[in-house]
Amino acid sequence: MAPRKQPSERQRRLGVELRKLRTSAGISGDQAAALLDADRARISNIEAGRIDVTRNRLYMLLREYGCPPGALFDGLMAMAQESGKGWWDGFRDVVAPVASDLAELESRSTLVRMHEPLFVPGMLQTEGYARAVIAETESDPQRVERFVAFRVARQRVLTRDKPVAYRAVIHESALRAHIGGPGVMRKQLSRLIEAARLPNVTVQIFPYEAGAYSAYSRSFVILGGATPELDTVYLEHPHNSAFLRDGGHVDEYAKMFERLSQLALAPVDPDAAPESHEARDSLSVIQHALYTT
Incomplete structure (x- = not known):
């Protein structure tokens, strides 16, 4: 099978992790190729995500590279076993490969941490709000609906x-933006409160009065892997979105998120009694925006 020209993020990540383990073990590409009874080019293609590695061969490489049994070992084995096929394949006619990669990563993440300074995050958007946002950059109505x-x-x-x-x-500021008109915004703000009722969802509002912080203008997502070593940061940009895999970069964004969380208001708790909202919290800010929109 010819090497693929556009590996998915999962395929690239598996290759990157294999290269890191191989070099840490002091094993050359030629030595790794000999383990598989293959040529050096095959190892290069596996580490670039251009070709797959079978579970048996991956198991052999991980053992030889000194990867101990545990979450990382199992996570890499699972990544090799996954086909990469999913519901997102039905949208490849309109979405870029990076968007499909994001959807695949979200589907197998254990924890997603999101900071958004300008918009309501896509995961929490209503159809009307999403339509208004997308229509700003896409003029074809049919493509807008697909997005x-x-x-x-x-x-x-x-x-x-x-x-x-x-x-x-x-x-x-995302709560105060006039996106799609008052009706769209009111439904979106109500949706935020509804989403926060889910036991797996935590919503916090970063208030104006919290002061300046370097992460204000940075939208980012941290996608949790099977183990922290496999966490990924996604940075969205209209022309150059990127995935960050380096542990140092991931740690930096994880610390940034925790700092944002500390500075933000208390999480939305829709089940709390009204009298418990003596101090300004995330729910009261969303409700105020809802009632004044």
């Missing part, structure tokens, strides 16, 4: 069996 359907489909990970744990820190 909306893709965004809504991504949200299923929050309500499926064994749902993904989801934490969002949203800047207060």
